[in-house]
Amino acid sequence: MRNDFPTLVIFGASGDLTKRKLIPALFQLLTEKLIPEHIKVVGFARREKTDEQFRAEMRDALSEFSRANPTAESELLQSFISRLYYQCGNYDDPQSFLKLSKRLSSLDEQQGLPGGSGNYLFYLSTPPSVFGLIAKQLKDAGLVCKPQDTDRWTRVIVEKPFGRDLQSAQRLNNELLSVLDESQIYRIDHYLGKETVQNIMAFRFGNSIFEPLWNAKYIDHIQITVAESVAVGSRAGYYDHSGAIRDMVQNHILQLLALIAMEPPASFEANAVRDEKVKVLTALRLYKGEEANTAVVRAQYSAGAIHKSHIPSYLEEHGVAEGSKTETYIAIKAFVDNWRWAGVPFYIRTGKALKERVSEISIVFKQPPLALFHHEHHDGHVEGDDMPANSLTLRVQPNESIRLNFGLKVPGPDMILDPNDMEFVYDEVFDTAPPEAYERLILNAMLGDSTLFIRNDEVEAAWTFVDSIIESWQHANAAKVHEYEAGSWGPQAADKLLANGGHRWLIY
Numbered sequence: 001m002r003n004d005f006p007t008l009v010i011f012g013a014s015g016d017l018t019k020r021k022l023i024p025a026l027f028q029l030l031t032e033k034l035i036p037e038h039i040k041v042v043g044f045a046r047r048e049k050t051d052e053q054f055r056a057e058m059r060d061a062l063s064e065f066s067r068a069n070p071t072a073e074s075e076l077l078q079s080f081i082s083r084l085y086y087q088c089g090n091y092d093d094p095q096s097f098l099k100l101s102k103r104l105s106s107l108d109e110q111q112g113l114p115g116g117s118g119n120y121l122f123y124l125s126t127p128p129s130v131f132g133l134i135a136k137q138l139k140d141a142g143l144v145c146k147p148q149d150t151d152r153w154t155r156v157i158v159e160k161p162f163g164r165d166l167q168s169a170q171r172l173n174n175e176l177l178s179v180l181d182e183s184q185i186y187r188i189d190h191y192l193g194k195e196t197v198q199n200i201m202a203f204r205f206g207n208s209i210f211e212p213l214w215n216a217k218y219i220d221h222i223q224i225t226v227a228e229s230v231a232v233g234s235r236a237g238y239y240d241h242s243g244a245i246r247d248m249v250q251n252h253i254l255q256l257l258a259l260i261a262m263e264p265p266a267s268f269e270a271n272a273v274r275d276e277k278v279k280v281l282t283a284l285r286l287y288k289g290e291e292a293n294t295a296v297v298r299a300q301y302s303a304g305a306i307h308k309s310h311i312p313s314y315l316e317e318h319g320v321a322e323g324s325k326t327e328t329y330i331a332i333k334a335f336v337d338n339w340r341w342a343g344v345p346f347y348i349r350t351g352k353a354l355k356e357r358v359s360e361i362s363i364v365f366k367q368p369p370l371a372l373f374h375h376e377h378h379d380g381h382v383e384g385d386d387m388p389a390n391s392l393t394l395r396v397q398p399n400e401s402i403r404l405n406f407g408l409k410v411p412g413p414d415m416i417l418d419p420n421d422m423e424f425v426y427d428e429v430f431d432t433a434p435p436e437a438y439e440r441l442i443l444n445a446m447l448g449d450s451t452l453f454i455r456n457d458e459v460e461a462a463w464t465f466v467d468s469i470i471e472s473w474q475h476a477n478a479a480k481v482h483e484y485e486a487g488s489w490g491p492q493a494a495d496k497l498l499a500n501g502g503h504r505w506l507i508y
């Protein structure tokens, strides 16, 4: 194992992310011996707390959220807990950062490193409004080393949301880049930490059979669905200022789209991969004014039921502004205007309070040039030429799988075809549970691999696309916010969006 592992400092350590995701992820990495036992974690937040209190809270968090399920007597658990520390401080107070710096130096010394000579990974799990301030305070307290230093390093992980439009994202980038080098900034999109999402690249570029078909000549259209069955619930306060396009499309969905649409990179090195993703994001067609009316459907859920429990309408949720027009569902017919994808619609959709939690990407191929065979429906009814097109579906979650759907002859005297799946299910093939996204991402940041993190130009290209749609909503003739019942698959207008192009959602 490498010997340059850092001390991790979590800003916003009192928040949910620390106890639900970060601490359990670190413990899992320790269990799997992917990080060294002596790793130390300092939680930093405004609330007064002792090390002991912080340790007790994290111990509880581990018993609730760790997938390693440690017993209270576990030696590894005891030793991990004993290396958690807490530093109370204010983000706008330089003294707090000087205290932090002293604390880190003394922890370095305990480990036998001359004071302040350790490596530091700072995790900004705070509102984005303080990202720039924290970075500057770190610099002023002497906690940021130069990127060209050879014997020690500083890296900063920033959580989403990275801005709420292009302008604020650029401002954030400028603030961070005035203190840090781009190579020191690790912008998280937890979807990139998911095994199935990384498998998009492995599947496309580690195999030779699909890539020759991966273009406008053979592909009719692509569907990306990220459906959630949870309603906004306790997050309504945040969500009402964000909506589905900022919360899910700008980051997770556009990342999925970029991985599906990108050219093969020359290597699997961070900048080579990210260069190719940026090219896709900058080739996304922008919608101006009323153009968006025919390409975008936004909607809000009304009361309904999911898995038999009653869901109040979005407008009834606590924290939602009266008469709010925030979309909890969005469907977009997007185009990547480049040679590979000219004319191929990418239908993307996401929403809260939908019928099921499922994320899938389907590549729908073109029909054969001539329909020679009949197709049998499941009810036995035989049709002429409406055989479903071949499709390849990557199921991101849950029950991760890859399935290829094609027509097979029904045994018997007639030439009748029936569409069938050839399916690979992760769980059945590999006997280990896939790692949690945060495990992979924290480890990669510690190892200095930023392939699965978002570069500044990617963020800005994604906002440029999203802003074009949000701006169109300000237009006097903007299409209305539709309604859909909680527990349904979304508004009918989204079905029409596909029907207009002769398509239909594969999950409905």
Ligand code: BG6
Residues within 6 Å of the ligand: 160, 228, 247, 248
């Ligand atoms: C987050 C969004 O980034 O992703 C949430 O803010 C959403 O609104 C979540 O629920 C979905 O993540 P996952 O991993 O559960 O699909």
